[in-house]
Amino acid sequence: MDSQYKPIDPKSESSKDAYNTVFQTLRFIIANPDKGDAAAQMLSKSKVFQERLPSLDLNTRRPSKQARAFFEHLKRYLNMYHPDAGFELGETLRYANSKKAEACILATKHWIKGEIIRYCNGILVELTKEEESKLDDEKDFSIIASERKKKSSIYVGPGRFVNHDCDPNTEFYIQGSRNIVSFQVLKDIEIGEEITCSYGTDYFGDNNCECLCLTCERQKMGAFADKKGKEPAHLNTFDATDNNNPEELQPQSPEIGVRTRGYHRVHSTQNAKQPKNMSTSASSSKTPNSQCQAAPSSKRQAPIVQSQIPNSPRLQQSKSLQSMLKQPPLTQSRSEESMQRCNNKSERTPNFNVHNTRPTNLAHINSQSRSQNGFSTPRIQMHSTGSQHILNQSQFSHENIRQGRFQQSSSLHLSTTNNVQSNHAVNRMSFPWSVSQTVRPGQIVTTGCSFTTSFCVSTTPGNAQPIIIPQHVLEYTAMQASNIRKKASNHRMSVNYLINNEDVEINHPSNQNQPCQNRGCSNINVPDDRICFRCRRHFKIFRINWPMRVLSEEPDEPPIIKKPMLCARKNPPKQDLANKTARKPINKRKRRVEVEEDKEELPDVVMEDVLEVEPLVKGEGDVDEERPLKRKRVENGLGSELRFAKNATVRQAVTNESTAGARKEECRRCG
Numbered sequence: 001m002d003s004q005y006k007p008i009d010p011k012s013e014s015s016k017d018a019y020n021t022v023f024q025t026l027r028f029i030i031a032n033p034d035k036g037d038a039a040a041q042m043l044s045k046s047k048v049f050q051e052r053l054p055s056l057d058l059n060t061r062r063p064s065k066q067a068r069a070f071f072e073h074l075k076r077y078l079n080m081y082h083p084d085a086g087f088e089l090g091e092t093l094r095y096a097n098s099k100k101a102e103a104c105i106l107a108t109k110h111w112i113k114g115e116i117i118r119y120c121n122g123i124l125v126e127l128t129k130e131e132e133s134k135l136d137d138e139k140d141f142s143i144i145a146s147e148r149k150k151k152s153s154i155y156v157g158p159g160r161f162v163n164h165d166c167d168p169n170t171e172f173y174i175q176g177s178r179n180i181v182s183f184q185v186l187k188d189i190e191i192g193e194e195i196t197c198s199y200g201t202d203y204f205g206d207n208n209c210e211c212l213c214l215t216c217e218r219q220k221m222g223a224f225a226d227k228k229g230k231e232p233a234h235l236n237t238f239d240a241t242d243n244n245n246p247e248e249l250q251p252q253s254p255e256i257g258v259r260t261r262g263y264h265r266v267h268s269t270q271n272a273k274q275p276k277n278m279s280t281s282a283s284s285s286k287t288p289n290s291q292c293q294a295a296p297s298s299k300r301q302a303p304i305v306q307s308q309i310p311n312s313p314r315l316q317q318s319k320s321l322q323s324m325l326k327q328p329p330l331t332q333s334r335s336e337e338s339m340q341r342c343n344n345k346s347e348r349t350p351n352f353n354v355h356n357t358r359p360t361n362l363a364h365i366n367s368q369s370r371s372q373n374g375f376s377t378p379r380i381q382m383h384s385t386g387s388q389h390i391l392n393q394s395q396f397s398h399e400n401i402r403q404g405r406f407q408q409s410s411s412l413h414l415s416t417t418n419n420v421q422s423n424h425a426v427n428r429m430s431f432p433w434s435v436s437q438t439v440r441p442g443q444i445v446t447t448g449c450s451f452t453t454s455f456c457v458s459t460t461p462g463n464a465q466p467i468i469i470p471q472h473v474l475e476y477t478a479m480q481a482s483n484i485r486k487k488a489s490n491h492r493m494s495v496n497y498l499i500n501n502e503d504v505e506i507n508h509p510s511n512q513n514q515p516c517q518n519r520g521c522s523n524i525n526v527p528d529d530r531i532c533f534r535c536r537r538h539f540k541i542f543r544i545n546w547p548m549r550v551l552s553e554e555p556d557e558p559p560i561i562k563k564p565m566l567c568a569r570k571n572p573p574k575q576d577l578a579n580k581t582a583r584k585p586i587n588k589r590k591r592r593v594e595v596e597e598d599k600e601e602l603p604d605v606v607m608e609d610v611l612e613v614e615p616l617v618k619g620e621g622d623v624d625e626e627r628p629l630k631r632k633r634v635e636n637g638l639g640s641e642l643r644f645a646k647n648a649t650v651r652q653a654v655t656n657e658s659t660a661g662a663r664k665e666e667c668r669r670c671g
């Protein structure tokens, strides 16, 4: 396995080329979903590919075995953009530390229990001991340990982006006899919902005590469990009084319970049956920073194990996967040792309160209450830190927020050097934008951003909602800030608050920060445009509003063309022969037309060109793309991807018709 991967410098010319090539290829596969081979071939012929992977020459008559395998893998990734894929790659802050979003898989269609998400797959590639030892701890790999084969395999492909949930909505599914693993739906999945599976019960520390999944959040388990009355580590809310140097308390520090990324082992749901002391080698040795106390197993909702689904059609098929995925039990001593280490760490751990901008952790409001400082906070209770803030966590859970039952929980931060009552420049780093704006009391600010400097409201992108910063929050914050300022300078503090939906009056003081105009989308984090980034990106690639990926209308039926009367004469006259030979170029031309069509499908489009095309925002399910597409065609003479299939048929029909016409004429001519 060649692990000598060098990332492309995003500023380089070749990265632009690469971007265009990949973009064109994606558009090609969208327009031609069944031409995965052609798309992969196209990509392999590109400059960037040939420069960077010269050993994988796919364009010879007999590509090497390695090249063919790579080719298949390439197709696997391209197929993520297949209109029927039913999922897309998104990003989330749920599992990562505050600085880095992680990938996740989001449903773009409604999935029904039992269905196979076949394009979300990956392949298990066995690793030699040497290869395994070479794996870089800094990089995130998904490794599946096979007990049967007594080997580990690396899991590669789009499926590797599926995150873990203790109550997952899918499970691993072996496709056919090959080592291709995709996912089977365990419970219906809504559009926009994250697709998750279970990595096993001990993947994130013993009994998944470091797990950050939604289920754990809802049930106050895993990293959300209340650790002996202490602030849950994942909350990481910074209390300026705890430490004079906030830098020391950056969430990435292992001591504060944020896991390092690294070499991870994914295990099947089979592991749910394992005794507690059989911790995985990964959980004990590869996630060194477990600052945890395992939640009582009776409370934990057991991941759905395969045997719990009676008559599961894939039960038999996946038997081999089950056995493959069984973990080698660790020795008791090792497991105990890891537990011991776990406990020791949690004892050592002070009441860390570094805010990591993960909003889901910040729900702790008791409405209609009074803050400790006597400020009347009719709709909000806030406190800079403290352990009592789990009060209503379930009510203000990520899910509630996502479903719009509550406004996004948020956290205000400010530098003590700022005067809170005046305007503040906010450095918003909302992936992938970075903008700044001034926040005034009462102004709606858009959440969906993490922050680096003085003052910010933060939450998870994708679930962003605008919120109003009430005057009293700012006053309270200002007061806290001035208190702290007396003690030390250059400290940050946080005020966590959440506003009930009913109490929030949403008005838009400016045209900034408004909900995405694409009615299929629930994002309310649109800083300077009508369409949120996700929808723009989707439109850019698919030329269709999110989450639609397929045409709702069938393409026009080609006009019915009666088969032309062919010349029935056995020995056509010489003229016919001449025509026959003359017809060859016609066919060639026809073939050329098809090739040209393909070319047309792959215009040299740069991002800016595409962004100029304004998506139509009519409503969910609307696929009327005529306006932008027509405009596009007029503007730069490009055809519409959406129409490609249609055009191809129509053009084909036209070609047939004219050929038929020509033949008829010929026949008429020959009598």
Ligand SMILES: C[S@@+](CC[C@H](N)C(=O)[O-])C[C@H]1O[C@@H](n2cnc3c(N)ncnc32)[C@H](O)[C@@H]1O
Pocket (backbone or CB within 6 Å): 095, 096, 101, 102, 103, 104, 140, 141, 142, 160, 161, 162, 163, 164, 165, 204, 210, 211, 212, 213, 261, 262, 264, 266
């Ligand atoms: C197989 S990868 C999944 C894709 C990953 N999010 C990424 O961007 O590469 C596994 C990694 O995702 C993160 N992760 C997934 N589920 C998690 C969970 N329930 N709790 C904490 N971290 C999780 C961890 O960083 C883990 O190492």
